[in-house]
Structures are given as C-alpha cells and as structure tokens.
Amino acid sequence: MSTTPASTLAILNQPSRHAPASLDGAAPLRLVDPDAVHIGVRDLGITRGDGIFETIGAVSGTPQALEAHLRRFARSAAALDLPEPDLDTWRAAITAVADSLAGHREAAIKTIYTRGIEGDGRPTGWVHGFASSDFAAARRDGLRVVTLDRGYRHDVASISPWLLQGAKTLSYAVNSAALREAQRRGADDVIFVSSDGVVLEGPTSTVLLLRDGRLVTPGPGLAILDGTTQDSLFAFAAQHGIPTALELTTTEHLHSADAVWLVSSVRHAAPVTAVDGTPRASEADLTAQFNRYLAGRRD
Known part of the structure; x- marks a missing residue:
C-alpha cells in the first residue's frame, strides 16, 4: 500500500524577512495536518482576497519551472x-511539499501569501500540495473555448496600474465566473479578449499560437501574466529551430493560426479544437512533443 499522502501542507513562520515572524523562536516552516484549521477567519487573504499565489506543477516530486x-x-x-x-x-517549503508527494506521478503545489490580519503586520504564508487531476484527455483531445470580453483596454496596466492586471492575486472570482460562463455556452475554457479586440490570456492559462511556422504568444505590453509554461515552450522551440515572437493577436488569428494551445503549469499544453463554436485544426504530434518536454523539465 502506498504511503504517499494525498496532500501536504507547510506553514511558513516568517514568509518575509522584512516582517515579524508569527511565532518567536519557531522553525522557518513546519509540515502540518492539511485537514486541521490553521488560518484565522480575520486573515485578509480570506476576507478581501488581499494576497497572491502561484500554482506549480510537480512530476514525481520535482517542481517544474x-x-x-x-x-x-x-x-x-x-x-x-x-x-x-x-x-x-x-523554495524550501515547496521542495519539502514536493518531496512528500513524490509517489504521485503528477501533483500541484500552491503557494499562498497574504497580508495577514489587518493591522497586525505579520503576513501569512503557506504551501499546499496535492495529487493533480488527470489531464490526459485535455492534452490529447483538446478544449473548446469561447472568447469573453475582459472589460479592459489592452494597455490597462500602463494607464491603470492600481487594477493589478498582470499580478497573480487571490481575487479569482471573475476568472471562476468566466469558466462557469464557458460551461453555460457548451465550452471547456475561456480566452479573454480586451475591450479593444486584443487576445489576452485564459483564466488559468497562457495562449500560444503556431502561425506561419512561428510560435507566438500575445504581447508585448499587455496586462497579462508572464507565462512560465509558455517560457518553457519557447525554450523548446529554440532547441528545435522554431522561431518565437510576442505579437498583438486578434480573434481572427485564433481562427487562422495553424494551431492554438492553452498552456499552464499543471495541465501543460492543451490544444484548442474550437473557438466560439467554430471547429479548428490542431497539431497532435507537436502537442505530444510539448507535453513530453514539459513533463521532463528539471529546472
């Protein structure tokens, strides 16, 4: 019988050297029961979504990227x-959690960092890892997507930086609502488009296109997250002599491109097989190469 836990939780005692520790003299991190209560109900990450996170894929105990x-x-x-x-x-907490989950072929590791309790001055940090869902079907069969207006111009980061576009915050209610809207429309996922018609990103993914023999991602200067998985696939492209580019992209490009993928840290590369109900071709062989490369990363 496997002794690998289904999930592991590490609590950081002092997530920043520039703020006080939670407990004087305590270890920098401790592994705790993930089913017990550890975070206070007054924590601003819970009451206001005032915090950030990352989701890191792990393969056989090795965190990716x-x-x-x-x-x-x-x-x-x-x-x-x-x-x-x-x-x-x-890094130490992520490694400890990943090590504990090495018995799982694939796992997801979430790092959560909040402002803590209002006025307390001590931020809260934890790392939660768990066996990931089976994404074999999405990687093999692809995703049907709908395009949804994000409600911002594509240059919102430069004109309204207080909107925090491009930061990975805990405020994901809009992203979750967008995914529910996709389901209502008979689709699997979403590609956000700016109010002035520029392709941005998915709620939990980066958009990647194969256009005229080049691997392209939307950019530059857009209010979107830097894609860690996209960056890895650009490294793959460099090794295989495939040119890459950051280019402003439109919905027309989603239809005319040779292939489109949504790429992310845990699901890896999922081909887009339909956009707004219109079927589109995909590249099965290249998708398989992408996913083998992503699973084998050791950086």
Missing part, C-alpha cells in the same frame, strides 16, 4: 506592496 514561478511570485508581491517574500524559505 520553480525559479520562474518564484520570480513571478516576487513580482506579484511587489505589485501588491506586500513585504518582499523570503524566496529561500518559500
């Missing part, structure tokens, strides 16, 4: 004016 996730984690913290995270402690 760990350093890229940590860099993005730090950028999100800076955008919210959270105390600078102690990345050494976060």
